[in-house]
Amino acid sequence: xxxxxxxxxxxxxxxxxxxxxxxxxxxxxxxxxxxxxxxxxxxxxxxxxxxxxxxxxxxxxxxxxxxxxxxxxxxxxxxxxxxxxxxxxxxxxxxxxxxxxxxxxxxxxxxxxxxxxxxxxxxxxxxxxxxxxxxxxxxxxxxxxxxxxxxxxxxxxxxxxxxxxxx
Numbered sequence: 001x002x003x004x005x006x007x008x009x010x011x012x013x014x015x016x017x018x019x020x021x022x023x024x025x026x027x028x029x030x031x032x033x034x035x036x037x038x039x040x041x042x043x044x045x046x047x048x049x050x051x052x053x054x055x056x057x058x059x060x061x062x063x064x065x066x067x068x069x070x071x072x073x074x075x076x077x078x079x080x081x082x083x084x085x086x087x088x089x090x091x092x093x094x095x096x097x098x099x100x101x102x103x104x105x106x107x108x109x110x111x112x113x114x115x116x117x118x119x120x121x122x123x124x125x126x127x128x129x130x131x132x133x134x135x136x137x138x139x140x141x142x143x144x145x146x147x148x149x150x151x152x153x154x155x156x157x158x159x160x161x162x163x164x165x166x167x
Contacts, residue, residue, distance in 0.1 A: 021136060023161075025112045028083040028119070033161075034069050037079040037093055047164050048131070050081070054138075054157040060147060061154050068143050068156065070096065083110055089121060119163065131163035 033050040035042050042048060051072065056062040069078055075096055082090040089108035092101055106124040113120070117133040137160045144153045 022114060022117060023112070023133060023136065024114045028110070028112055029085045030083065032080065032082045034073070034078045034080045036073050036076055038076040042079040042093075043129075045165065047134075047162065050161045050163065052159045054159055056156065057154050060145075061143070061156060064143070064145065066094075068141065071143060072141050072158070087111065091121075118166065120167075127167060129165060130167040132166050133161050134164050135162040136160070137162070 031052055033052045035048050035050050037043075051069075053065070053068070056065070061068070069080075077096050078094050080090075080092045080094065084090070087109050089110040091108050092103050094101055104123060108128075109122045109125075111120045111122070112118070118130055119133065120130045121128045139158045139160055140155050141158060142153050142155050144151070146152065
């Protein structure tokens with residue numbers, strides 16, 4: 001009986017650890033992500049999801065990236081984050097109803113602690129917010145559009161990080 005219990009614990013531990021693959025700083029360098037920012041939730045919510053496209057199948061997909069983001073986010077406001085290799089961060093808010101973009105005036109930067117899985121965002125050299133990554137999932141979106149008077153669809157792979165605010 002003890003062997004069966006130990007085996008069960010071992011199997012559960014292995015399955016949990018295999019699903020909880022750790023991210024490295026290189027997973028953020030030179031990447032673009034977006035998050036729901038309805039009611040400025042990106043700046044205040046206790047939890048949020050960052051989403052990144054893993055592929056674009058065609059140049060048409062790439063040209064329509066914003067439309068696809070809006071479809072994925074149910075046509076709500078979004079915040080786009082571009083993590084540069086240098087540690088700089090570009091943060092831009094898209095307000096859907098008015099079709100305007102806004103940015104906080106000042107420099108953003110970022111850091112990532114791969115041991116603790118903590119993403120920290122800095123604004124004007126002061127810690128703005130920190131997030132603990134709680135899960136990493138792969139998903140996809142099927143984008144339907146008309147191209148050359150033919151109904152077409154494209155399946156795009158997504159990486160979704162679920163985060164909890166710790167500061």
